[in-house]
Amino acid sequence: MMDQMPLKSISVEVLVQDHVATVSSTLQYVNEEERPLEALFVLPLPADAAVCHFSAKIGEQEIVAEVQDRETVNLSPGHMFDKDVELFVYYQDTHQPSAIVEAGVTTAPPGSLMRDPVVMISLYPEFPEEVMSSLATQGEFVFVIDRSASMREMMNHGKGAQMHIKSAKDTLLLLLKSLPMGCYFNIYGFGSNFESFFLQSVEYNQDTMDQALKRVKEMRADMGGTEILQPLKHIYSQHCYPDHPRQVQHLNIHLNYLL
Secondary structure (H helix, E strand, O other), X not given: OOOOOOEEEEEEEEEEEOOEXXXXXXXXXXXXXXXXXXXXXXXXXXXXXXXXXXXXXXXXXXXXXXXXXXXXXXXXXXXXXXXXXXXXXXXOOOOOOEEEEEOOOOOOOOOOXXXXXXXXXXXXXXXXXXXXXXXXXXXXXXXXXXXXXXXXXXXXXXXXXXXXHHHXXXXXXXXXXXXXXXXXXXXEEEOOXXXXXXXXXEEOOHHHHHHHHHHHHHOOOOOOOOOXXXXXXXXXXXXXXXXXXXXXEEEOOOOEEEO
């Protein structure tokens, strides 16, 4: 059995560049025993994360690990959290255009993706406050919620854990109650097929809100697979209401985001 050492301090630096975040974590452990300890360091990582550097300083000696390809390494399953961790990220200079340049790998085979340099340019239009206020009250809001069988999975294994569909319904109820009067809205559920609450987006008022809230509470994850393309085709085939720009929000097992 491995000995445990107390964690004394931790610091995290995050550099967010458009859709890429570089995270640097420094953790300090102290051996409070009077003898050397053999310890195993485990750091849980999301499936889409990549480790580019790891080093450990023990006394005056620094050990730098060799980063290997994922296929050649077997990792420990890591620690299971008993609750979700929420992180709020706020951009600095939100409307400032930015460009990220990644040099090509000269040793990569000719014609391959990694050999060519890549430039990613992001432009963020900034509209006057009165325009944004008008859009917020005159928009068309379409919510697309995943009702496939996968939404019956538990969000975690801790006490009081709930299914993904329950979390998505709670989020949808909150969004519905936050809509401005006079806007238009509709709700789609999808799995192997799809269905909508209304034939087309309807005006948001007390009556339509009450109808939608009742149906959301009755929703189940009972629609089979995860075929989102057909409902999106249906949504975008319909004409927009004049002066009501359309926003489509997708709620699924991973996250909620705008389309």
